[in-house]
Amino acid sequence: MNSKSVYKVPNGKLLKIILDYDEKNNSINSVRITGDFFAYPEEAIEAMEDELKNVHLDEDSLLDKINNVIQNKNIEFIGLDAKGLTTGILMCVK
Amino acid sequence: MSEKWRLLKTGANTAAKNMAIDRAVLVANSLGKVPPTVRFYQWNPPAISIGYFQSLEDEIDIINCRNLGVDYVRRITGGGAVFHENELTYSIVISESHKKIPKNIMESYGRICGAVVKGLSNIGIESEYKPINDIITGGRKISGSAQTRKMKTVLQHGTVLMDVNVEKMFSLLKVPDEKIRDKLISDVKDRVTSIKHVLDKDIKFDIAAKAMKKGFEEEFDIILTKGEITNMETELTEKFERGCFGNQEWNHKR
Numbered sequence: 439m440n441s442k443s444v445y446k447v448p449n450g451k452l453l454k455i456i457l458d459y460d461e462k463n464n465s466i467n468s469v470r471i472t473g474d475f476f477a478y479p480e481e482a483i484e485a486m487e488d489e490l491k492n493v494h495l496d497e498d499s500l501l502d503k504i505n506n507v508i509q510n511k512n513i514e515f516i517g518l519d520a521k522g523l524t525t526g527i528l529m530c531v532k
Numbered sequence: 533m534s535e536k537w538r539l540l541k542t543g544a545n546t547a548a549k550n551m552a553i554d555r556a557v558l559v560a561n562s563l564g565k566v567p568p569t570v571r572f573y574q575w576n577p578p579a580i581s582i583g584y585f586q587s588l589e590d591e592i593d594i595i596n597c598r599n600l601g602v603d604y605v606r607r608i609t610g611g612g613a614v615f616h617e618n619e620l621t622y623s624i625v626i627s628e629s630h631k632k633i634p635k636n637i638m639e640s641y642g643r644i645c646g647a648v649v650k651g652l653s654n655i656g657i658e659s660e661y662k663p664i665n666d667i668i669t670g671g672r673k674i675s676g677s678a679q680t681r682k683m684k685t686v687l688q689h690g691t692v693l694m695d696v697n698v699e700k701m702f703s704l705l706k707v708p709d710e711k712i713r714d715k716l717i718s719d720v721k722d723r724v725t726s727i728k729h730v731l732d733k734d735i736k737f738d739i740a741a742k743a744m745k746k747g748f749e750e751e752f753d754i755i756l757t758k759g760e761i762t763n764m765e766t767e768l769t770e771k772f773e774r775g776c777f778g779n780q781e782w783n784h785k786r
Contacts, residue, residue, distance in 0.1 A: 444708060451612075451664075454590060454698055472587040472786055474612030476664070478637065480584045513635065516610075519663055 451475040451517030457530040464495045469527060474522035482511040495531050500524040508521035537568040537752075538747060538759035544576035548778035549769065550621070551581070553761065554689055555608060555776070556768035557625045562683035565764055568626040570665050570756055572741045578617040579603035583610045583678065587786050596703050606783045609678035609689065611665060612651075613705055618695035618726070620740045622648065624748070626758035629686045632752050637722055641665055641679060643690050643751070649674055651747025652692070655740065657730050665690075672725035694740060699731035 443455045469490050470532070476485050489507045493499055496512040504520040542553060552571055584607055590611045592604050602615075624644055624695070627634050634640045645661040647763045651654045652674065659669040659733050667675035679692030698721050707713050727735050745756050763768070776782045 447603065447752035454587065456587070470587070470786065472585050474583050474610070475585060476678070477585065480608065480610060480680060481587060509574075514639065 441514055443507055443526050445522070445526040445529055447475070447522035447526075448523055450519070453514050453522060453526040457527060463527060464499060465532075466490050466527075471523065471526075471531060473518070476514075476516040477518070478513075478514040481493035482507075482513045485511055486513070490520045490527075495528065497500060497524055498530065526531055534749075535754045536757050537570060537748075537754045538566060538685075540569055540571040540573075540755040540759060540761060541741065542571060542573045542761070544574035545716045545734035545780035546577070547575060547579035547581060547603040547777075550575060550579075551605050551607060551777040552769045553765070554623045554687055554759075555772045556765040557623070558682060558685050558687045559768050560762060560765050561625045562626065564683040566762060568754075569624070571623045571625075571758075572744060573621050573623075574619070574737065575603070575616040575621070577601050577603050578615070579605060580613055580615050581605050581612045584608055584680075584785065585610055586613060591706055593704055593706055600700070600704065602704055604783065605777050606785065607678065607689075608682070609687070611676070614676065614691055615701040615704060616691065617700070618693070618728075619695065620692040620694060620737060620744060621688035621689065622692065622744060623687065623769050625685060625687050628681055629687055632754075633686055637679065637681070638663060640686060641677065641688070643679060644679075644714065645675070647691075647748040648690065648692060648744065649747070650729075650750045651740075651744035652776045654743035654746050655727065655735060655773075661671075664773055667692075669725060672723055674725050674727070674730070674786070692740065692744065693724070694735065694737070695728040696726045698724065698786055712781050729778060733781035735745070741763070 439461050441457050445453045451474045453473040458467040493503045659667050662668045665677045666673050675692045679688040
């Protein structure tokens with residue numbers, strides 16, 4: 439199932455998510471994180487997209503995974519955060 | 533004794549070449565081959581640049597770009613889509629470890645935008661830095677910037693609007709809902725301004741560039757000395773033009 443969301447992160451930038459998800463398992467097949475935010479290093483966003491594959495579409499699982507990748511890849515977001523990214527992804531399945 | 537940095541004035545180039553030069557200077561500086569560099573430039577043909585994370589298809593009306601002879605390119609920096617026509621574009625490349633540049637990314641935006649604020653002040657425009665990446669005057673945006681850090685080096689580039697054509701800009705950008713196109717245009721007209729609009733007269737690019745040069749010198753307590761692109765940078769520029777910014781795979785990658 440393909441879906442999109444557009445979410446203005448509070449005090450941040452405009453996040454646009456393109457999501458392909460498995461309805462039966464309620465999990466991510468693939469996700470594309472786009473928008474006018476900043477992330478350092480930039481290439482880490484592709485790693486984030488990879489790491490989110492198969493993650494269950496609930497707030498706790500997403501937040502855990504995203505925070506984990508931020509820590510492991512030493513990502514600094516500006517205009518976006520783990521909570522905002524989670525919200526943007528979950529908006530695709532509402 | 534003030535430190536000497538290099539000033540590059542590269543005139544008007546294609547979108548791919550402009551982005552390739554910024555990246556080439558970043559690489560050359562990271563290898564210690566060139567001093568900290570401030571560059572002023574323009575775009576010919578006019579172009580839209582999109583942020584690294586943006587979806588090209590989602591942001592740009594490619595057919596209208598082709599019809600109007602407008603170029604497009606994906607930047608290596610984040611941030612939003614920018615229509616580059618009547619503007620002064622600046623870039624600064626400096627080592628992350630240079631004492632004049634804050635380690636903290638947001639603080640470094642503030643410092644570099646401080647140079648642009650001083651530059652605007654030199655042509656009689658009072659403005660202020662508005663985080664994350666804007667400079668505003670009278671409540672309206674006159675400049676936007678984007679920064680990346682690669683190879684322990686900072687590259688920040690940004691636009692200073694000399695004039696702005698919001699209708700043309702919106703004919704080149706996709707809008708989420710066609711029904712609200714007119715509303716978006718009028719909103720952006722209320723939120724964006726330009727040197728021409730504020731001063732009610734045209735300012736020549738060279739005058740604006742001179743004011744910006746002085747702004748950078750004042751902010752960083754340095755002397756900007758006119759320099760040229762080195763042979764190494766020319767080679768890197770060609771490489772990045774071919775392999776990256778002029779390459780459709782790069783531009784359409786997200």
